[in-house]
Amino acid sequence: MTDISYHNHSRFSDGADSVDAMVQAAKAAGLAEFGLSDHWVFAPFRNPEAKTWSMAQEQLDKYVQEVCQARQKYCDDSFQLRLGIEVDFFPENAAQVVAALGDQPFDYIIGAVHYVDRFAVDHSAETWAPFTQAQVDDIWRQYWQRIRGLARSGLYDIVAHLDLPKKFAFYPSVELRDEEDAALAAIREADMIIEINTAGLDKPCDEPYPSLSLLQRARALDIPVIVSADAHRCANVKRNFPAAYELMARAGYDPDIRWHFKQRRREAGRNA
Ligand SMILES: [Zn+2]
Numbered sequence: 001m002t003d004i005s006y007h008n009h010s011r012f013s014d015g016a017d018s019v020d021a022m023v024q025a026a027k028a029a030g031l032a033e034f035g036l037s038d039h040w041v042f043a044p045f046r047n048p049e050a051k052t053w054s055m056a057q058e059q060l061d062k063y064v065q066e067v068c069q070a071r072q073k074y075c076d077d078s079f080q081l082r083l084g085i086e087v088d089f090f091p092e093n094a095a096q097v098v099a100a101l102g103d104q105p106f107d108y109i110i111g112a113v114h115y116v117d118r119f120a121v122d123h124s125a126e127t128w129a130p131f132t133q134a135q136v137d138d139i140w141r142q143y144w145q146r147i148r149g150l151a152r153s154g155l156y157d158i159v160a161h162l163d164l165p166k167k168f169a170f171y172p173s174v175e176l177r178d179e180e181d182a183a184l185a186a187i188r189e190a191d192m193i194i195e196i197n198t199a200g201l202d203k204p205c206d207e208p209y210p211s212l213s214l215l216q217r218a219r220a221l222d223i224p225v226i227v228s229a230d231a232h233r234c235a236n237v238k239r240n241f242p243a244a245y246e247l248m249a250r251a252g253y254d255p256d257i258r259w260h261f262k263q264r265r266r267e268a269g270r271n272a
């Protein structure tokens, strides 16, 4: 089985384990390709909490260096290591935040929306609980507008966890199909790829990101898909992968297609 996972975190952001430990775990789990994608979060508002889960600007060189060193150490004919990063999209400063990455040799850049205005959608159920249903609906609506903006910016290669606000099982009460479809159309237009992020299965929403319905619509638009564990610790580097392949097949994708990223170019291959 050619298993690949590009969306994963180390201690450089909010992961529990070192780059080396994560890479060793990926190799031991039998992944054919693994990538680190630590958080790069620079909000256009005062955001002291980001310190606890984003890489600091001055850590970037060290992060790149450690991943490149691990590549020398662990890569062989049956294992490849890729250098990625997960960048938060804010409409106010998206281009500057990506420009601050300089000319580091990233294999891919994952674009993510974790914030709607100043609200972190994936922080905790307690932060969602006080909202009225109308406010929940509004967060979802704005979230989809942001995903559309992320795609239209043309700055990223992969869209992270497409329907992340469902994490704590707070769902919209209104039909947001137009907003969702506009976001998907923008992703198609930008020739981006989406991920089936298997972390969602371990959260209150109890299913991968995105839902089957979104995935079916992505399939209809021919948006390519990859599977990612979004691991924040060694034990999770290959979590729930069979469920992701099954979901791919149910949505009409060929579950044996594998997309490979290198130096921000992607190429399709097949499961071997
Ligand atoms: Zn994320």
Ligand SMILES: [Zn+2]
Residues within 6 Å of the ligand: 007, 008, 009, 086, 230
């Ligand atoms: Zn992540």
